[in-house]
Amino acid sequence: MMDDSAVREERDSLGTLWVPKDAWYGVQTARAVANFPISGRRPDADFIIATVRIKLAAAIANHAAGWLDERPYTAIRAACERILAGEHQDQFVVDRFQAGAGTSHNMNANEVIANLANVSLGGRRGHYDPVNPNDHVNMGQSTNDVIPTAIRLTLLAKLPRLLAAVEGMAQAFSDLAEQERDTVKSGRTHLQDAVPTTLGAEFGAYAWTLRRVAAMLAAQKPYLCQTGLGGSAVGTGLNTAPGYRQRAAKALAELTGEPIEPAGNIIAQMQSMSDIAAFSGMLRTLTIEVTRISNDMRLLASGPRTGLAEITLPAVQPGSSIMPGKVNPVMFEMLNQVAYQVLGQDHAATQMAGAGQMELNVMMPAMGSALFDAMDWLGNAIEAATQKGLIGLSVDRERCRAYAHDSVGLATLLNRAIGYAQAAEIAKTSQQSGRPVRDIVVEKDLMRAEDFDRMVLEAAQSAP
Incomplete structure (x- = not known):
């Protein structure tokens, strides 16, 4: 049996439903919680902040247009500022996988803000007077423009x-x-030894x-x-105040520090x-x-x-x-x-x-x-x-050096000095004998050891 002291009864267009007594959210949020026990993950913290900033920007725009009276505006603004300061963010409870477009999350925000506003004005949670979640907090808005903006x-x-x-x-x-x-180290292409x-x-x-x-x-x-x-x-601006788009964008720009503007x-x-x-x-x-x-x-x-x-x-x-x-x-x-x-x-x-x-x-x-x-x-x-x-x-610099000087790819450095064909022969000899290219070059009297070492370093560092 349900403990009546732990719940309150709220009504929406579908009927009545019990809501946890201490919850700042309301009936539509409670329905969504019951409908979507999917991931167990609540909304992203930055997404909550973004949604509440939109609600505050909307209130600012509607108040400036004369559509939202001073008393509900002040209460809505204070409620938003409390949430933005870190209070009651645990009251955003709808699962990340929910009704299409995010209506449930939008209403979660509307109900939390409305309840905070009403209690600040002497009212009770779940009694949406004088501030209504839809008529006041959601004024001039739809889930369809709130959620993509919040994302x-x-x-x-x-x-x-x-x-x-x-x-x-x-x-x-x-x-x-x-x-x-x-x-210096051996470069590698195709996971094979290459030039240094x-x-x-x-x-x-x-x-x-x-x-x-x-x-x-x-x-x-x-x-x-x-x-x-x-x-x-649907993008036509139905039920929005004159100048709302510009005012809301300006308010969002000030709240976020970003150059927000109407598309x-x-x-x-x-x-x-x-x-x-x-x-x-x-x-x-x-x-x-x-x-x-x-x-x-x-x-x-x-x-x-x-x-x-x-x-x-x-x-x-x-x-x-x-x-x-x-x-x-x-x-x-x-x-x-x-x-x-x-x-x-x-x-x-x-x-x-x-x-x-x-x-x-x-x-x-x-x-x-x-x-x-x-x-x-x-x-x-x-x-x-x-x-x-x-x-x-x-x-391990010594290991890098050893790999570089043991690489058959060093024969490539000889192309300009002795030509590709002779360099290929040296590479082949090195490959078959296991001897370093450097030793073969010195043995054939093609280059002094110190000159070869200098050439390797210069080739390794040749990129600007």
């Missing part, structure tokens, strides 16, 4: 943290590049690539700043998730590069006796439950796993971006969640791999 704001909020993690890894590689700029390079050049290339792809990701930001807020249900075509911005899909695509590009670099780090550290072992990664934990003394490249193994999961999130988001119909994309809640997770996971993984995998690694 874009959330991506904007997470972007600096992800970019900072990428820059941290790039800087760590830059530092290593400077440190190892004279460390330096470890510094290898690391410097990783840094440059990470910074380039970070810039490509950041270049998507202006598109996310174009909002469809004010489109209402050139509000209907299109509500129908289309192309900017979000493009952002996801650039997130995928970053992830692909991170995967490649992570794989390289594991190869370079392979060994310690039967692999390349040109570098030694910091030992952060024992590597085996059965083999004593084994240490694995766990941080880059972790980064690889996260990267593959992020690629899956991108694929899901991309498919959902194309799954909208007519004036609305109903897949938005899961689409947003996929990208929110992808950004958080990737940023955290990159930062952890940098701090515990890159910083503090050591280089």
